[in-house]
Amino acid sequence: xxxxxxxxxxVTVNASHGAxxxxxxxxxxxxxxxxxxxxxxxxxxxxxxxxxxxxxxxIMAEELSAPSVNLIETLAARIAKRLAAEFGCDCSxxxxxxxxPLKVRFSDVSVTAHARFTRVCLGLGSNMGxxxxxxxxxxxxxxxxxxxxxxxxxxxxxxxxYGGAAKGEFLNACLVMRTLKSPSGLLAMxxxxxxxxGRVRRERWGDRTLDADILFYGGEIIxxxxxxxxxxxxxxxxxxxxxxCEIAPGTVHPVYGKTVADLYAELKRREK
Numbered sequence: 208x209x210x211x212x213x214x215x216x217x218v219t220v221n222a223s224h225g226a227x228x229x230x231x232x233x234x235x236x237x238x239x240x241x242x243x244x245x246x247x248x249x250x251x252x253x254x255x256x257x258x259x260x261x262x263x264x265x266i267m268a269e270e271l272s273a274p275s276v277n278l279i280e281t282l283a284a285r286i287a288k289r290l291a292a293e294f295g296c297d298c299s300x301x302x303x304x305x306x307x308p309l310k311v312r313f314s315d316v317s318v319t320a321h322a323r324f325t326r327v328c329l330g331l332g333s334n335m336g337x338x339x340x341x342x343x344x345x346x347x348x349x350x351x352x353x354x355x356x357x358x359x360x361x362x363x364x365x366x367x368x369y370g371g372a373a374k375g376e377f378l379n380a381c382l383v384m385r386t387l388k389s390p391s392g393l394l395a396m397x398x399x400x401x402x403x404x405g406r407v408r409r410e411r412w413g414d415r416t417l418d419a420d421i422l423f424y425g426g427e428i429i430x431x432x433x434x435x436x437x438x439x440x441x442x443x444x445x446x447x448x449x450x451x452c453e454i455a456p457g458t459v460h461p462v463y464g465k466t467v468a469d470l471y472a473e474l475k476r477r478e479k
Contacts, residue, residue, distance in 0.1 A: 211248025213258045216240045220271035224282065227308065231275050238303040239267045239286055245296050258294045266290060267300070279304050283320035291322035291387055292353040298322045324356065324385040327393060328423040328455055330438065330447050331380045333404075334368060334414055338378035341417045345400045346382065352396070358384040361450035375414055381422070381450040383458075390424050394434050397421065422447065426461045437462060442470050445478070 218241075221234040243258050250256035270286045279302040286300035299321045307316040329349075333341040342363060350358045361381045368377060386393060397419035404417035422438045429436040437460055441447045448471035451458070456468035463470070 208247040209249040211245055213243040213245060213248075213260055213263070214241070215243075215260055215264055215267065218264050218267040218271070220268055222271055223275050224277070224279065224304075225275070225308070226277040230308065235304070235306040237271050237279070237282070238305070239271055239282070240301045240303075241267060241286065241290055242299045243290060243294055243296055244298065245294075258296070263290055263294070266293060271302070279316070279318045280320065283318045284322075287320040287322035288387060291324065295324075295356045295385075297324060322387055324387055325425040326423075327384060327386050327421065327425065328451060328458060329382045329384075329397070330418070330420040330422050330441070330451070331382060332377050332418040332446070333416055334375040334377040335416045339363065341404050342378060342380055344404065345417060345419060346380075348400060348403070349382065349384070349396070354387040354392075356385045358382060359454050361453045364446065364450060366446040377446065379446040379450060381447065381454060383451075383455045390421070390427070390429055390434060390436065393421055393424065422451065423458060423460075426459070428461050442474065445471070445474055448474055 217238055219236055219238045222237050223231045223234050224237060225231060241263060243263065245258055247256070266289055267286055270282060270289065276282060283300045283302040286302070287298045290298040290300065299319055301317050301319040303315050303317040305315050309316070331342050331345055346358070346360050349355055359382065363378050363380045366377050366379055368375065388396060400419045401417050406416045420438055421434070421436050422441055424436045427436060438447070442460070442463070448467060451467050452471045456466060458467045459465065460467070460470060
């Protein structure tokens with residue numbers, strides 16, 4: 208494959224964006240540029256395989272024409288993310304405000320936003336009710352979300368409960384994908400999936416209709432209230448490492464510097 212860029216410059220719309228009241232009383236020109244970073248610019252001269260720059264330009268104009276916002280930062284971020292979600296590639300968007308209310312002589316004010324996909328790994332589990340249906344529903348919702356691309360799911364495996372509180376046998380799986388979501392956004396998605404499955408949190412490691420955990424977020428190490436990535440105990444969980452090894456064996460744990468395949472082999476040796 209041959210990487211490349213699709214560049215769209217100068218999409219201009221008259222609109223009334225601005226933080227000051229007087230800016231919203233009349234229209235001014237706003238211009239957007241965008242760069243789409245495609246992984247395969249050599250599309251074999253097939254129109255269906257290209258990034259449709261006509262559609263991209265329409266999206267840029269729609270966002271510039273949307274109801275007034277205070278900041279061109281907001282416009283640039285919306286355009287970049289919408290283009291990335293539409294075409295499945297990293298994008299940057301620049302919004303120009305040449306008539307910004309400055310008190311000095313100037314030619315332009317512009318802001319650039321970048322929307323980039325991150326490769327993430329998730330763990331899914333259920334030990335209540337129709338376990339397969341809960342996992343299938345989570346996978347379907349994740350796949351339907353336009354922020355997510357190239358979703359790959361492991362086999363489902365049945366395992367004994369972990370941690371001592373749960374009673375029923377679990378059905379577990381792992382998933383790898385590219386996402387535009389931030390770590391907090393991905394965590395919110397996981398919580399929404401669990402809530403949609405009717406999960407009730409009564410005790411730690413207890414029975415649950417659905418468990419959705421972030422295992423890896425790119426190569427990042429995250430330790431903030433409510434979120435620790437990589438998942439703290441994953442290296443001791445065969446029901447995580449096994450399915451993950453099936454679809455992402457070469458993924459490197461950013462703390463231990465070892466691949467998932469190596470970590471799974473070590474766990475199996477310890478369990479003998």
